[in-house]
Amino acid sequence: MNTRLPTEVRTGTRPPGEFALAFRTVPQRHTWLRLRIVVIPEGADRLQGDTLTAMREVLTGPLPDIAVRFSRFLTHLWPHEALIIFTRECTGRPRKVAGNRELVDRVTIDELDTIKQTISLGEGSECLATLAGRSRRLWAVRDSCDTLLVLVPRSPKSVAPGSEGVEAALDEIAAAFGLVATSIQQQVAQASPDYLAESRAASSERARTIAELTELHEATLSSILGTLRSNDLDDRRARITASETASAALITLRSAGDADRVLSEEAVTTAFARLQGELRPLLRHRDVEVDYADPPADGRPLPGEVAAAARAMVRAVVLAFGAQPELRRLRIAWDCDGDNVLIELRDQGHGTLDRTALTRQLSGRLNTLRGRIDIESISGWGSRVTLTIPLDPPAARPDEHLLSTLNPRELEVLAHLSTGKRNRAIAEELGISQSTIKFHVASVLKKLDVSNRGEASAIGIRAGIVPAPFGQP
Numbered sequence: 019m020n021t022r023l024p025t026e027v028r029t030g031t032r033p034p035g036e037f038a039l040a041f042r043t044v045p046q047r048h049t050w051l052r053l054r055i056v057v058i059p060e061g062a063d064r065l066q067g068d069t070l071t072a073m074r075e076v077l078t079g080p081l082p083d084i085a086v087r088f089s090r091f092l093t094h095l096w097p098h099e100a101l102i103i104f105t106r107e108c109t110g111r112p113r114k115v116a117g118n119r120e121l122v123d124r125v126t127i128d129e130l131d132t133i134k135q136t137i138s139l140g141e142g143s144e145c146l147a148t149l150a151g152r153s154r155r156l157w158a159v160r161d162s163c164d165t166l167l168v169l170v171p172r173s174p175k176s177v178a179p180g181s182e183g184v185e186a187a188l189d190e191i192a193a194a195f196g197l198v199a200t201s202i203q204q205q206v207a208q209a210s211p212d213y214l215a216e217s218r219a220a221s222s223e224r225a226r227t228i229a230e231l232t233e234l235h236e237a238t239l240s241s242i243l244g245t246l247r248s249n250d251l252d253d254r255r256a257r258i259t260a261s262e263t264a265s266a267a268l269i270t271l272r273s274a275g276d277a278d279r280v281l282s283e284e285a286v287t288t289a290f291a292r293l294q295g296e297l298r299p300l301l302r303h304r305d306v307e308v309d310y311a312d313p314p315a316d317g318r319p320l321p322g323e324v325a326a327a328a329r330a331m332v333r334a335v336v337l338a339f340g341a342q343p344e345l346r347r348l349r350i351a352w353d354c355d356g357d358n359v360l361i362e363l364r365d366q367g368h369g370t371l372d373r374t375a376l377t378r379q380l381s382g383r384l385n386t387l388r389g390r391i392d393i394e395s396i397s398g399w400g401s402r403v404t405l406t407i408p409l410d411p412p413a414a415r416p417d418e419h420l421l422s423t424l425n426p427r428e429l430e431v432l433a434h435l436s437t438g439k440r441n442r443a444i445a446e447e448l449g450i451s452q453s454t455i456k457f458h459v460a461s462v463l464k465k466l467d468v469s470n471r472g473e474a475s476a477i478g479i480r481a482g483i484v485p486a487p488f489g490q491p
Contacts, residue, residue, distance in 0.1 A: 073194065077201045080426035082114065088198050089116035096157075096187055097172040103198070104130040104166040107206040121170065124150040133158055134166045142188035157184075159192045165199035167191070206326055207296070286317040286359065289325040290352050293332055297350075300336060304345065311351035318354050324407055327383045328352075328359055335403050338376045339365045354409075361405040371401040380405075385482045421481055423465045429483060431458040435471055436478035 076087040089101040100117030102125055113130070115122035133147050133156070142159040149156060149168065157169040169191070290313055301308060320328070332350065339345055347366040352359065365371075373393045384391055389407040424432065434444040441459065445452045459471065468474050 081205050085114035086116040098169045099172050100170040102168040105202055107203055121150045142192045144184050159195050161196055161199035163199050163203050167195045283319040284322055284325040285319050286313045286354050287315055289320050293329045306345050307347045309349040313352040313354055318356055327387055331380050334379055335363050342367045342370050359407050363403045365400045367400050369395045369397045369400050371395045388482055420466050428458055428462050432462050432478045433483045436475045
């Protein structure tokens with residue numbers, strides 16, 4: 019016989035769309051049964067699908083425009099005036115921005131570094147910080163891979179500072195940004211030829227601009243200092259104050275070159291250590307002995323794009339070695355002769371390395387950086403692969419800085435133009451219409467300041483921009 023016992027019921031509040039219910043029978047007052055009931059509105063599954071589709075579009079587009087796409091993704095849920103992504107992974111353009119140009123164009127690396135240091139890895143924060151020259155209320159997230167996101171809310175009073183609404187919003191923003199930060203990290207790690215070309219052009223242009231500004235302002239400030247230090251001036255106090263101000267400005271200006279080197283270069287020992295960490299997952303389940311020959315500690319630092327390309331190519335070679343029937347021992351050595359990073363990989367295997375496939379796979383990156391590859395295989399003994407990558411770009415050319423103005427799709431089109439392809443063949447290769455190719459070609463000609471396809475092709479050939487092999491990033 020079933021007996022219905024008296025029951026106490028409690029209800030509680032939950033986030034919108036949920037409510038809590040707890041109940042217990044009177045004789046068992048020490049035991050509560052708790053239920054969490056979620057109300058799923060009609061169309062919620064479709065909304066979730068739309069959100070995932072939108073995030074996919076954010077992740078799969080060109081890397082330089084990822085901030086614009088992510089801003090578009092966030093804008094309806096968290097309206098903002100500006101969005102900045104700051105990552106040292108991208109040596110050419112560490113800041114990726116969207117929103118108010120008058121604001122984002124004035125954001126400095128020092129400001130972003132300061133914000134970054136106030137937030138722990140994997141955390142988000144609502145804070146007051148200096149951005150674009152003045153104090154602002156910001157939402158900032160520092161992902162676990164050390165990439166920073168900064169949002170300037172459109173309406174500072176839309177959410178009360180310190181409220182639960184801000185904390186919930188930061189959690190959701192951090193979850194979405196985690197995917198974006200990981201995507202950036204992976205795209206840089208792949209070091210595709212287009213990324214390398216853009217990064218090298220941007221790095222060269224930035225370094226050249228800084229050098230020109232430094233020389234110009236050094237001359238100006240040195241002249242001011244010489245005048246102020248003159249004994250012909252009577253107002254001693256004014257001279258001292260002005261001298262100190264100008265001296266501080268001169269020191270700050272000269273440090274700009276140092277800051278650029280820190281941002282755009284990587285110690286060769288650090289790059290080699292990162293390589294070892296990246297290879298561990300690839301070799302974890304292989305019964306292979308790996309010998310690492312470290313580069314000299316005083317070796318010349320590597321430009322960021324060279325370090326990324328070197329690691330990507332070594333990973334590709336290791337995978338090619340692993341595709342052989344047997345791999346017992348592997349030796350990986352890096353060196354630096356002052357002008358090039360020298361990489362050597364040797365194995366003890368069957369000597370059946372597919373030289374043609376490996377050369378084709380690495381040719382895009384090597385051509386972009388003007389590197390060389392040499393492969394030797396002896397049946398029954400093993401194989402040896404050597405890579406030589408110049409640390410410096412070739413001597414500056416009048417058209418070099420123009421390449422940094424091309425977006426990734428235009429770089430792809432230029433690569434195919436450099437091989438002499440016509441619009442129809444390029445359209446078939448890239449899977450887009452001929453009219454779109456015609457539009458991109460016109461844009462390339464305009465940005466490179468040339469009048470015909472032949473002149474554009476010559477620039478692309480000199481820059482080493484070639485189409486990526488089919489199926490390769």
